[in-house]
Amino acid sequence: MTQFLSLLLNGISLGALYALIALGFVIIFKASEVVSFTHGSLLLLGAYSIARLSETIGFLPAVLVGIAITALAAFLVERLIINRLRGAPVISLAIVTIGVDIILLTELVRRIGSDILNVPHPWGGGSVRIGDVGISQNRLIAMIVAAILIALFFAAFKYSNWGVAMRASAEDGETAALMGIRQGRVSALAWVVAGVLAAVAALFLVGSPTPGVTPAAYAVGLRAFPAAILGGLDSTGGALVGGLLIGIAEALAAGYQDQLLFLGRGFSAVVPFIVMIAVLLFRPSGLFGTKELTRV
Amino acid sequence: MLSIDALHVTYGGAVQAVRGVSMEVPDGKVVAVLGSNGAGKTTLLRTISGTLRLHRGRVESGSIRFGGTDLGSRDPAQAVRMGMVQVPEGRRIFGRLTVEENLRAGGMGNADKSAKARAQDRVYEMFPVLKERRSQRGALLSGGEQQMLAIGRALMASPKLLLLDEPSLGLAPRVIGQIGEVIAEINRQGTSVLLVEQNATMALGVADLAYVLDVGEVSLSGNARELAQTDEVQRLYLGHAAEADHPHDRTRAASGKKLSRWTA
Ligand SMILES: Nc1ncnc2c1ncn2[C@@H]1O[C@H](COP(=O)(O)OP(=O)(O)O)[C@@H](O)[C@H]1O
Ligand SMILES: [Mg+2]
Numbered sequence A: 001m002t003q004f005l006s007l008l009l010n011g012i013s014l015g016a017l018y019a020l021i022a023l024g025f026v027i028i029f030k031a032s033e034v035v036s037f038t039h040g041s042l043l044l045l046g047a048y049s050i051a052r053l054s055e056t057i058g059f060l061p062a063v064l065v066g067i068a069i070t071a072l073a074a075f076l077v078e079r080l081i082i083n084r085l086r087g088a089p090v091i092s093l094a095i096v097t098i099g100v101d102i103i104l105l106t107e108l109v110r111r112i113g114s115d116i117l118n119v120p121h122p123w124g125g126g127s128v129r130i131g132d133v134g135i136s137q138n139r140l141i142a143m144i145v146a147a148i149l150i151a152l153f154f155a156a157f158k159y160s161n162w163g164v165a166m167r168a169s170a171e172d173g174e175t176a177a178l179m180g181i182r183q184g185r186v187s188a189l190a191w192v193v194a195g196v197l198a199a200v201a202a203l204f205l206v207g208s209p210t211p212g213v214t215p216a217a218y219a220v221g222l223r224a225f226p227a228a229i230l231g232g233l234d235s236t237g238g239a240l241v242g243g244l245l246i247g248i249a250e251a252l253a254a255g256y257q258d259q260l261l262f263l264g265r266g267f268s269a270v271v272p273f274i275v276m277i278a279v280l281l282f283r284p285s286g287l288f289g290t291k292e293l294t295r296v
Numbered sequence B: 001m002l003s004i005d006a007l008h009v010t011y012g013g014a015v016q017a018v019r020g021v022s023m024e025v026p027d028g029k030v031v032a033v034l035g036s037n038g039a040g041k042t043t044l045l046r047t048i049s050g051t052l053r054l055h056r057g058r059v060e061s062g063s064i065r066f067g068g069t070d071l072g073s074r075d076p077a078q079a080v081r082m083g084m085v086q087v088p089e090g091r092r093i094f095g096r097l098t099v100e101e102n103l104r105a106g107g108m109g110n111a112d113k114s115a116k117a118r119a120q121d122r123v124y125e126m127f128p129v130l131k132e133r134r135s136q137r138g139a140l141l142s143g144g145e146q147q148m149l150a151i152g153r154a155l156m157a158s159p160k161l162l163l164l165d166e167p168s169l170g171l172a173p174r175v176i177g178q179i180g181e182v183i184a185e186i187n188r189q190g191t192s193v194l195l196v197e198q199n200a201t202m203a204l205g206v207a208d209l210a211y212v213l214d215v216g217e218v219s220l221s222g223n224a225r226e227l228a229q230t231d232e233v234q235r236l237y238l239g240h241a242a243e244a245d246h247p248h249d250r251t252r253a254a255s256g257k258k259l260s261r262w263t264a
Helices: A002-032 A039-057 A059-085 A090-112 A137-159 A161-171 A173-178 A183-205 A217-231 A236-255 A267-282 B041-049 B076-082 B099-106 B113-126 B128-132 B143-155 B173-188 B200-206 B224-229 B231-237 B250-254
Strands: A127-130 A133-136 B002-011 B015-025 B030-034 B057-066 B084-087 B161-165 B192-197 B209-214 B217-223
Touching: A002 A039, A002 A133, A002 A137, A002 A161, A002 A183, A002 A217, A002 A236, A039 A059, A039 A090, A039 A183, A039 A217, A059 A090, A059 A183, A127 A137, A133 A137, A137 A161, A137 A183, A137 A236, A161 A173, A161 A183, A161 B099, A173 A183, A173 B076, A183 A217, A217 A236, A217 A267, A236 A267, B002 B041, B015 B030, B015 B041, B015 B057, B015 B209, B015 B217, B030 B173, B030 B200, B041 B057, B041 B076, B041 B084, B041 B161, B041 B192, B076 B084, B084 B143, B099 B143, B113 B128, B113 B143, B113 B173, B128 B143, B143 B161, B143 B173, B173 B192, B173 B200, B192 B200, B200 B224, B200 B231, B209 B224, B209 B231, B217 B224, B217 B231, B224 B231
Parallel strands: B030 B192, B030 B209, B084 B161, B161 B192
Antiparallel strands: A127 A133, B002 B015, B002 B057, B209 B217
């Protein structure tokens, strides 16, 4: 039981980080009608920037600048590429984002090279116990920060002008334009928010129990993708539920891997995709989604 | 206020939707544009509001001036800020947003906070049902209420010129009558209106001036009341085509037959 609770807690923490990334996917899809495959490399860019910068300017400034760099990169992708291709088929845009992702990833991998990059988290690599249940300090702080950010996000999405503009243009872009809502701005802001969320997730995902900044952090971005899909690509609530579901499933699969050995080692890494496929078989547009991916 | 001169609009370079249309909307007036399906009414409004590009449409020649300035090519947000707001055909309210959020979205192009607050008061005063239902989702409103919401949403931008695209479409006769009264009231409060309609009875009842569009060209224009008397409008738009027995029966015309969807 203790092991289960511990895995559950770790799963929720991991899932909250996935949810941050998945929320980014979802708002980009809503605002720009693009399925963005750039998230893996944006995540890695965030982790890399924070790690590199903290060697010289210290941890906290590095975090802030790293988040800003990632947000700026997302902004530039939107302004220089996505915005100019407005109206192109969804599939072409998705493939364009894969291209951008590969370029960014290649450059980051080259820069990281064989270095061992670490983000010097002030909270270190220790773990804490809550009753009998253990969790790394990093993941505990991640959970708290993610919860605050997610709450802020949902409040902004529901109450702020940006949230109303965003939901209006996601529902009917032309009519939103007739109301004077500038879709270009709504879309650019969505990319910026997605960049910030990805960078914050990156900050924690490269800490204990994960070993430092390696190109493997890229794969984490890909695992948040099934979280967004299974929640429903146009549902922010779905991104949250999907993220948690994937995080918990992955943590449980990793924790019980000895019992699951017949499925092979490293099974937990594919669990997100298996969960996604299972959900999509029953609900093709995801748990809370309303639109099929083929929307144009 | 709005002055359109020899306007030519095409879609994809091939379809000629508007062909040499000239038209005036004088300050403070209601101007009706009648025409059957495909006449180019919506295209005309898209050109004014700047959404033509979203449909791959293009102004080939001609000009539109608003309050003396040439509109040239500008985006919809600029048109809203200049004071022109379009209520789209089919209402197009945001069904997943609440009534209040729909109104808020309508005020997005309006930078002046106090003007927005005043506009909201005015909308709730004009449409008390929207106030009652302000926290309900737009999709739950009836057709007539949705049209009220679509008009109210446009009023949130405090327009000088309101562009209405077939507000009577799909509504019951009683509700169409209400819409007509609402348009007259909006106009009385100082907003000019360009009203595109197929329901000629309602449109000519509320308009000062009217134009008839026929396959992209203006075929008739003039004072709305006089236009309603002409044989052509009687025959084509007021449902007197087959009624040889009562060719000049005004009461029947006023009872509001819907424009027959003839093809040229
Ligand atoms: N997006 C579009 N692309 C191509 N042709 C269009 C488009 N919208 C309208 N048209 C054509 O332009 C003409 C005028 O259409 P429209 O302005 O919608 O007329 P109305 O509003 O009077 O029914 C029609 O022949 C129509 O088929
Ligand atoms: Mg039309």
